[in-house]
Amino acid sequence: MGAIRKYLKILRISLVERLAYRADFFLTTFLRFLPLVTTFLLWEAIYTGSEKDEIAGFTRDKMIAYLLLVQISRMFSSMPGLSTGIARDIRDGNLKKYLLQPIDLLWYLLSYRGAHKIAYIATTALPYALLFFWFRDVFDLPGPWTWLAYFLSLVLAFLIGFFFEACIGIAGFWLLEVTSLMYIINIFTFFVSGQMFPLELLDQYPGAMEVLNALPFHYLAYFPAMVFLEKKQGDELILGLVIELAWAIALILVSRWMYRLGLRHYSAYGG
């Protein structure tokens, strides 16, 4: 109980810290809509040019809904600065503050990120609500079970995103610098997570969908969006959620194992 209170306190302090820079927050949030709007316009032009009602099983409306929903997915699953932060702590020797205090690095960072996400979602709720309201016609509101599955898929996406990046950060025990690696992974993830377009479009390349389905990345953006759009239903939905949960657990275990292994390797540079 005491342990939970400790991490809840970290969550509260981090929340206050995040909200200190409100103006910055709002400005960049608004600017962030620009790429989204241009992507919509690009897809409009693609549908008009193709003279088709459906592309890869998506109508024009469903495509816009999908592109909006992947933003929500990424709101939960993207972890900017997490792995580079961990690697920096390892490199600078700052990691010892976690070793000297009765606090665990990964659980501490999870609470911190949780706060970051809550603050981010809270402060961007209004512009996003306006955007979703603007495009309300492209959505068919799903039933309560789909809502529940959607929420679950988002929470699991958060965990997969967090522990995947944590693993990369912990690799800093051996690599010291992971920034460049992270650049490559970010670009790769942007594509294979389905953030750029629905993965069904890649069906034309043989084997591409099978490979992507075998990786955890599509849970970061594509899968939650497809759940909301009710394109994953019944057994497919349940199986998807179970595999997502399995990936989350696997990544938690791998990150903890790597962390333990890394600590044996750690020599606390920086004095």
Place this chain on the structure above:
Amino acid sequence: MILRYLKLWFSLAKFSLLGEMAFRGNFVVKIVVELLWLGMLLVFNFTIFQQTTQIADWKVNEYLFFIGCYFTMGGLMEMLFLDNCNQFSDLVRTGDLDFFLLKPIDEQFLVSCKHIDWSCAPNILLGLGVMGYAFWLGEWELDFFKAVLLVVLFISGMGLAYGFMLLLMSASIWMMRNQSLFEMWWLFTTLMRYPREIFKGRFAEPTQLFFSFVVPIMLVTNVPARVMVKGLESSWLPWYAIGSALVVLGVSRWVFRAALQRYRSAGS
């Protein structure tokens, strides 16, 4: 005077290259990142063109040329200016800008051209490669006049982009905590990443007109790419692009100097 600055720029470029070569691993990784990014853009492009024959009125090879043009332009901006401008807010916050102001060289030149990011040079080659490939696919004719026009419009596009970058950078003197120039630039240049013809609709069309003629960021890649693939459709738009580049360059210099007047050497 111009010769002196050219010599100085070459020395700075040489010095930057030496610095870059000390971290060859980093150099290679950056190239891999850019290759991945371009590869992704191309896969996206080809995937889309499996579904449609044209985007707005841009056919597959024309759109490819546009992407090449954008990539080359982006590469040049990143190589020559972005890193310098990105560091400007740090110079202001720490007070290190003093060292720049004390030197007997134009401040704008020193602030925006000091470091050449050679790791972005391959982007330019990649972009040119894509442009060349699209050119070959399209079997377009290139006469001397068109080639000169393309080069002139490309340079004017760079002038426009540089002017806007300088304006965004100057804002950091007022804001002090402008740490997101890199992000702001990335978001702002979204507008030069697509053909302006895709902006159709009640709100998109006025937006397109605004960002083409009032804040003409959309002309940066659109005008040179369009002239190449569609020929000289309008006799005044290229002139407008060149004229606006000169105006934006002038205004940005004026704003930069005005911003320097407000600099209070915070850290010293």
